[in-house]
Amino acid sequence: MSSSTHTPLSEIPARRPVTAGAWFRATGWRHLIGIVMVVFSVFPLLYVLSASLNPNGTLIGSNALFSRLGFDSYVALFQSSQQPYAAWFVNTLVIGLTTAVGTVLLGALAAYTFSRMRFTGRRFGLMSLLVVQIFPQLLAVVAIFLLLTTLGDIFPALGLDNQLALIMVYLGGALGVNTYLMYGFFNTVPPAIDEAAKIDGAGHARIFFTIILRLVAPILAVVGLLSFIATTNEFVIASVVLVSPEKQTLAVGLYQFVSQEFTSNWSVFAAGAVLAALPVMALFLFLQKYIVGGLTAGSVK
Missing domain, CATH: 1.10.3720.10 (MetI-like)
Structure with a gap:
C-alpha cells in the first residue's frame, strides 16, 4: 500500500490580503495610464463633435459638451x-x-x-x-x-x-x-x-x-x-x-x-x-x- 502524506491545515500559510497600494504597484498604474490616454485621445473628438452640433458658431460656446444640439451646421454646409x-x-x-x-x-x-x-x-x-x-x-x-x-x-x-x-x-x-x-x-x-x-x-x-x-x-x-x-x-x-x-x-x-x-x-x-x-x-x-x-x-x- 502506498502511503500519502497530508499537510495539516494549520501549517498552510494564510493568504495575505491584497492592499490597494500593492494592487496599484502591480497593475493599477497601467490602468491609470490607459485611462489617461483614452481621455487624451477621445476628448478632442468629442469636443469637435459637440462644436458641430452647437448652433452658436463658436468654439467657446462648446465648452459645455453637448449643452445644445442641432443639425443647423450640417445643413448650412450644403446650402452655400x-x-x-x-x-x-x-x-x-x-x-x-x-x-x-x-x-x-x-x-x-x-x-x-x-x-x-x-x-x-x-x-x-x-x-x-x-x-x-x-x-x-x-x-x-x-x-x-x-x-x-x-x-x-x-x-x-x-x-x-x-x-x-x-x-x-x-x-x-x-x-x-x-x-x-x-x-x-x-x-x-x-x-x-x-x-x-x-x-x-x-x-x-x-x-x-x-x-x-x-x-x-x-x-x-x-x-x-x-x-x-x-x-x-x-x-x-x-x-x-x-x-x-x-x-x-x-x-x-x-x-x-x-x-x-x-x-x-x-x-x-x-x-x-x-x-x-x-x-x-x-x-x-x-x-x-x-x-x-x-x-x-x-x-x-
Missing part, C-alpha cells in the same frame, strides 16, 4: 453656393483614392525590383530614395509652382488648377519613403517562392501580380491607408496648385469658414471636419483585416 462642400468632398475622395492606388502600385513595383533583381546602381538607387526623403516636400513648394506653371503652357492637364497635376505631385513625394518601406517587407518573402514559380514557367510579371502581391497585402494596406490620410489632410501644396473653389479639397475649402476675421463659423467648420473623417474611418475598417493579419502573420507555425 460660394463654398461647395459637396464638390470638395468628391474632389478629396477622387484625389485621395487615386493617389493611394497609384502610390501602392508604383511603390510595390519599385520595391519588387529592388528586392528581387540585381542591376548596376541598385544600392545607389536605394540610398538616393532614402536621402531624398530627408528633405520634406514642403521645401519644394516654389519649385513645384514654377514647374507646373511651365508645364501648363505645354500640357494644360499638368498645369496649375488641375487635379491631375496635384495627384502627380503627391505621387512623386510619397514614392520614395513608401518604396523603402515596402522594400523591407518584400525581403521577408522567401525567394524560393519566386524560384519555384520560375520553374513552372512564370515570368516576373505573373509572379508579381499573382503571388507576391497576395503575400505582401498587409504592407499594401498600410501604405494605401497612410497615403490616403496624408493626401486628405494636406493643405499647403493643395492650396498652391488648386485655385478654383470648385476644384479644391476639403482641407483647403474648410479653411474658408474660419479664415475671415469677422465671419468665422467654427460650428460649420467642425461639422465639415466630422464628415471629412468618415471616409478615413470607413477605409480603416475596410483594411483592418489586412492590417491585423500582417501583425499576427508568422506568430503561430
Whole structure:
C-alpha cells in the first residue's frame, strides 16, 4: 500500500490580503495610464463633435459638451453656393483614392525590383530614395509652382488648377519613403517562392501580380491607408496648385469658414471636419483585416 502524506491545515500559510497600494504597484498604474490616454485621445473628438452640433458658431460656446444640439451646421454646409462642400468632398475622395492606388502600385513595383533583381546602381538607387526623403516636400513648394506653371503652357492637364497635376505631385513625394518601406517587407518573402514559380514557367510579371502581391497585402494596406490620410489632410501644396473653389479639397475649402476675421463659423467648420473623417474611418475598417493579419502573420507555425 502506498502511503500519502497530508499537510495539516494549520501549517498552510494564510493568504495575505491584497492592499490597494500593492494592487496599484502591480497593475493599477497601467490602468491609470490607459485611462489617461483614452481621455487624451477621445476628448478632442468629442469636443469637435459637440462644436458641430452647437448652433452658436463658436468654439467657446462648446465648452459645455453637448449643452445644445442641432443639425443647423450640417445643413448650412450644403446650402452655400460660394463654398461647395459637396464638390470638395468628391474632389478629396477622387484625389485621395487615386493617389493611394497609384502610390501602392508604383511603390510595390519599385520595391519588387529592388528586392528581387540585381542591376548596376541598385544600392545607389536605394540610398538616393532614402536621402531624398530627408528633405520634406514642403521645401519644394516654389519649385513645384514654377514647374507646373511651365508645364501648363505645354500640357494644360499638368498645369496649375488641375487635379491631375496635384495627384502627380503627391505621387512623386510619397514614392520614395513608401518604396523603402515596402522594400523591407518584400525581403521577408522567401525567394524560393519566386524560384519555384520560375520553374513552372512564370515570368516576373505573373509572379508579381499573382503571388507576391497576395503575400505582401498587409504592407499594401498600410501604405494605401497612410497615403490616403496624408493626401486628405494636406493643405499647403493643395492650396498652391488648386485655385478654383470648385476644384479644391476639403482641407483647403474648410479653411474658408474660419479664415475671415469677422465671419468665422467654427460650428460649420467642425461639422465639415466630422464628415471629412468618415471616409478615413470607413477605409480603416475596410483594411483592418489586412492590417491585423500582417501583425499576427508568422506568430503561430
